[in-house]
Amino acid sequence: MGKRVYLDNAATTIVSSEVLAEMLPCYNAIYGNSNSLHSYGREASAIVDRARDRVAHAINAAKSNEIYFTSGGTEADNWAIKGIAHAYSNKGKHIITSTIEHQAVLDACKQLEEEGYDITYVSVDKTGLVNLTELLHSIRKDTTLISIMAVNNEVGTIQNIKAIAKIAHDYGIIFHTDAVQAIGAIKLDVQDMEIDALSLSAHKIYGPKGVGCLYLKNGIRIDTLIAGGNQERGKRGGTVDVPAVAGFGKAVEIAVRDMTINQQKLRSERDYLLKNIQEKIEYVTVNGHPHQKINGILNISFDMVDNESLLMLLDMEGVAVSIGSACTSNSAEPSHVLKAMQLDNDIVKSSIRISFGKNTSRSDLDYVVEVLEKAVSQLRAISAVTKAGRK
Amino acid sequence: MYSKEVLERFKSPKFAGGLRGANGSGKSSDEKYGDIVKIYILVDEDGVIDSAKFKAYGGVSTIVAGDIVCEMLVGMSLEEALGLTSQDILEQFENSIPQDRYYSAVIVEEAINNAVEDYYKRKEREEKKALKEM
Numbered sequence: 001m002g003k004r005v006y007l008d009n010a011a012t013t014i015v016s017s018e019v020l021a022e023m024l025p026c027y028n029a030i031y032g033n034s035n036s037l038h039s040y041g042r043e044a045s046a047i048v049d050r051a052r053d054r055v056a057h058a059i060n061a062a063k064s065n066e067i068y069f070t071s072g073g074t075e076a077d078n079w080a081i082k083g084i085a086h087a088y089s090n091k092g093k094h095i096i097t098s099t100i101e102h103q104a105v106l107d108a109c110k111q112l113e114e115e116g117y118d119i120t121y122v123s124v125d126k127t128g129l130v131n132l133t134e135l136l137h138s139i140r141k142d143t144t145l146i147s148i149m150a151v152n153n154e155v156g157t158i159q160n161i162k163a164i165a166k167i168a169h170d171y172g173i174i175f176h177t178d179a180v181q182a183i184g185a186i187k188l189d190v191q192d193m194e195i196d197a198l199s200l201s202a203h204k205i206y207g208p209k210g211v212g213c214l215y216l217k218n219g220i221r222i223d224t225l226i227a228g229g230n231q232e233r234g235k236r237g238g239t240v241d242v243p244a245v246a247g248f249g250k251a252v253e254i255a256v257r258d259m260t261i262n263q264q265k266l267r268s269e270r271d272y273l274l275k276n277i278q279e280k281i282e283y284v285t286v287n288g289h290p291h292q293k294i295n296g297i298l299n300i301s302f303d304m305v306d307n308e309s310l311l312m313l314l315d316m317e318g319v320a321v322s323i324g325s326a327c328t329s330n331s332a333e334p335s336h337v338l339k340a341m342q343l344d345n346d347i348v349k350s351s352i353r354i355s356f357g358k359n360t361s362r363s364d365l366d367y368v369v370e371v372l373e374k375a376v377s378q379l380r381a382i383s384a385v386t387k388a389g390r391k
Numbered sequence: 392m393y394s395k396e397v398l399e400r401f402k403s404p405k406f407a408g409g410l411r412g413a414n415g416s417g418k419s420s421d422e423k424y425g426d427i428v429k430i431y432i433l434v435d436e437d438g439v440i441d442s443a444k445f446k447a448y449g450g451v452s453t454i455v456a457g458d459i460v461c462e463m464l465v466g467m468s469l470e471e472a473l474g475l476t477s478q479d480i481l482e483q484f485e486n487s488i489p490q491d492r493y494y495s496a497v498i499v500e501e502a503i504n505n506a507v508e509d510y511y512k513r514k515e516r517e518e519k520k521a522l523k524e525m
Contacts (some may be wrong), residue, residue: 014420091405262511306426308450309401316402333491334425349448382407384418384427 002105005364006317009204010153010181010297011067011322015247016206018328022250023208026243034240035231044242051249055360058256060189061215068214068232068290069245070225073180073201076214077104077147079225079234080197083127085112085164086182087175087221087371092142093117098130099340101149102178106336118142127289128157128341136167147173150182150198154324154337154353155288156297174220180204180212184262185294200252207251207357211244214237214310216372236298249329262358269365271355275296276369282374285347287338290318299338301351305381310352311376319368393451401451408463409494410444414513417505419498426495430502432472433462434510440464440472445502452484452492456499459483469507477501517518 006014026047029070049064056064070076077364085095097109099121099302109119110271120138123131130148146168150161161177169176176197179188182211190198197220201212216222222235229237255262277284283303302310314321324335338348354368394402410431420427426449431433435441443464445457460480464472477496481488 013440187441304448306447306449309454311450312401316398333423345425382404382446384429384448 002318003367005360005368006320007354007356007360007368008320008322009357010353011211012203013206013207013357014359015284016251016254019207019247019250023243023247028286030242034242039158045240047246048240049108051245053198054253055200055213055215057253058188058202059075059147059215059261060191061217062191063218065233066215066218068216068236068245069214069248070214070236070266072203072212073102073178073199074104074224074312075380076199076201077102077178078108079214079222080146080199080216081105081108081145082112083225084174084197084220085117086223088144092144094120094143096120096122096138096143096146096173098122098124098148099264100124100130100152100154100337101126101147101180102153102180105147105149106180118301119129122148122175124340125159126341126343127292128155128337129289129292131157132160132162132167134165135164136140139171139173143173145172145176147176147178148177149180150188150286151179151185151294152333152337153181155183155299156293156295157289158182158292158294161195162193165196169194171309172234179351181294181297184259185261185296187299190215197222202248202251205251208244208247211241211248221255253296259336263295265358268357269360270295270298270364273354273365273368274300276365277372278375280369287341287343287347287351296356298354298356299351300354301347303346303350303387304385305350305379307350307352309379310350310375313378314368314371315325317371317375319371322355323355345390393455394485395485396453398403400455400458404445404454404458404459406444407446407454408444408459409446410442411446415506415510416507417502417507419501419505421449421494421498424449424494426450426498427503428453428457428493428495428498428500430506432462432466434469438469440467440469441452446497449493449495450489450515454483455484455488456480456495457502460499460503462484464503468497472503473507475503498524 030043032044035046052064052067055067122135165175174196178199180201196217198215203209224235226237285301287299334348413431415432418429426438431444433442439471444463445458477500480496
């Protein structure tokens with residue numbers, strides 16, 4: 001196989017060697033059930049406790065017991081939205097979210113709609129920022145929950161989370177944020193930002209797949225997710241996946257520890273690639289906020305080029321990028337995020353997401369530009385749309 | 392999702408591009424997905440399609456459908472071309488096309504019909520012009 005370059009780190013990342021080293025002993029040396037009373041159990045339990053402490057510390061949770069391990073971000077989002085909505089249904093059945101949330105939030109909201117809840121989907125502007133005036137105006141007496149993602153997974157726009165949380169609390173409403181793309185990219189301090197509930201996932205930050213957590217501030221009620229055991233304070237029963245949790249704890253610790261250096265690296269990769277693309281390829285548009293965005297994601301449109309065809313041609317040369325999010329990219333439908341940002345249809349249809357990793361090299365990026373230039377030119381040569389003056 | 396054969400055709404379509412001397416062309420698009428396809432045909436004096444090319448702004452399925460159909464069109468009479476259906480095109484994919492991409496075959500079928508119609512219109516105009524000049 002020829003050269004391969006992975007630029008889909010917003011979909012998932014490689015498990016780092018530091019994380020793997022943390023996990024491996026939990027598969028054989030320390031294999032007890034963390035709920036058992038004997039020494040084997042206590043050893044496993046100590047590992048789970050340490051992971052919980054690490055996650056709590058990384059987001060400045062007041063207490064470690066506010067971290068509930070889950071199977072990942074999707075489960076955490078589902079649990080937060082439906083679990084909180086149900087627990088406060090006697091107060092009201094109105095929830096506010098945005099049009100650009102991850103499918104996990106949107107589909108959980110859809111389920112609640114079927115149960116008779118009212119959901120308001122607040123719009124975003126062309127840069128992907130949630131319209132705060134609209135959010136404020138949509139608050140009602142029966143609103144119980146506001147859920148707005150911290151960082152969008154397709155364009156990388158960073159929301160004004162602290163301001164939104166403050167608005168929510170001014171009206172006595174609970175605030176949840178999906179921070180799956182935010183951890184390790186921006187500083188997250190649940191106390192300072194007044195966040196009541198927050199979802200995280202391990203595999204976006206060089207941790208294993210299938211594990212994440214929900215941070216839930218003590219005092220906030222939530223329905224039990226899985227009955228059948230006293231794990232996770234009785235809210236989510238089932239034997240804890242100790243290796244996964246250990247890996248998650250380590251991954252979060254590293255993501256926060258190395259945030260500054262990683263962000264510098266990602267920014268330099270993004271700027272380098274963009275500069276080279278703009279030098280070599282005409283008619284490109286960068287989507288998202290011009291500066292209020294994370295460094296690891298570059299959402300870019302190549303006029304007159306269909307994004308699926310571009311993705312496939314790049315893939316044939318070993319370069320992995322994505323269209324929209326991995327959770328929806330098997331569908332031929334245009335990205336709901338870019339559509340919600342009211343971008344032109346052609347911009348949406350021709351956009352790809354390039355998401356950088358901390359191990360991407362300059363020579364990898366040079367190769368990507370070379371392949372990209374060739375693919376774009378090939379597709380433009382046969383494109384049924386043209387632009388006057390194009391080379 | 393797509394078979395190796397479909398992807399090979401996508402990577403190197405034999406019939407992609409413009410067609411010098413084309414005497415019929417037709418376009419069609421899908422409103423929901425935004426794909427656009429253009430078919431160019433060169434029809435000889437006996438009403439047989441001598442060559443066909445396509446241009447596409449669309450995904451793998453639209454490019455491959457365009458390429459497949461151009462290959463089929465060469466040597467066909469106009470009546471045969473008009474008889475081609477999206478089903479005929481889909482069959483050429485040998486089950487290697489996701490259901491939500493079936494629209495590609497539909498727009499290609501429409502583009503063929505439009506190209507043949509365009510050919511007849513051009514011919515009629517030319518005939519009228521020739522009559523005037525006589």
